[in-house]
Amino acid sequence: MATMRVRIYGEKVLREKAAEVAGFDESLSRFLDDMVETMMAEDGVGLAATQVGVARRIAVVNREPGNAATLLRLVNPKITATSDETDSVEEGCLSVPGVNGSVVRPVEIELEYQDEKGARHTMKAGPMVARIIQHELDHLDGVLFTDRLSLAKKILIKGKLRELSRRSEGKG
Numbered sequence: 001m002a003t004m005r006v007r008i009y010g011e012k013v014l015r016e017k018a019a020e021v022a023g024f025d026e027s028l029s030r031f032l033d034d035m036v037e038t039m040m041a042e043d044g045v046g047l048a049a050t051q052v053g054v055a056r057r058i059a060v061v062n063r064e065p066g067n068a069a070t071l072l073r074l075v076n077p078k079i080t081a082t083s084d085e086t087d088s089v090e091e092g093c094l095s096v097p098g099v100n101g102s103v104v105r106p107v108e109i110e111l112e113y114q115d116e117k118g119a120r121h122t123m124k125a126g127p128m129v130a131r132i133i134q135h136e137l138d139h140l141d142g143v144l145f146t147d148r149l150s151l152a153k154k155i156l157i158k159g160k161l162r163e164l165s166r167r168s169e170g171k172g
């Protein structure tokens with residue numbers, strides 16, 4: 001396994017819409033292993049493929065930090081239902097270091113996804129895990145949590161985002 005470089009705000013791939021995965025082979029499962037290793041190394045609770053420069057619909061989620069048995073490895077994940085109930089919780093992102101802010105999201109979701117062998121699964125997720133999954137799926141559509149902040153908060157972090165963009169200029 002190997003860790004990959006996490007792309008930072010301003011790098012174009014973070015704004016790409018990721019493509020569906022069609023081939024379920026050894027290289028996909030190796031890539032998933034590398035994503036898990038990268039997420040762990042960075043102390044993240046989730047990681048989307050676009051964050052390591054790969055515009056494919058793949059994400060990993062660390063449901064219980066410290067318990068590798070509960071890791072979610074999601075290929076072509078799709079939210080099929082969301083609860084009416086929402087809450088507002090502070091989020092951060094490995095790709096937007098130094099920035100946090102509250103995002104309103106549905107508390108519960110239902111999800112369809114494929115595993116690394118292509119088998120289809122459905123699952124329900126509740127508070128926190130549902131939030132992490134929604135955050136990661138946003139990444140696969142080129143959406144960052146900063147896009148979902150209140151206008152007032154967006155104005156507050158504008159300078160910080162500009163600084164991150166400047167630093168990532170010239171990187172792929």
Ligand SMILES: [Zn+2]
Binds near residue numbers: 135
């Ligand atoms: Zn993120």
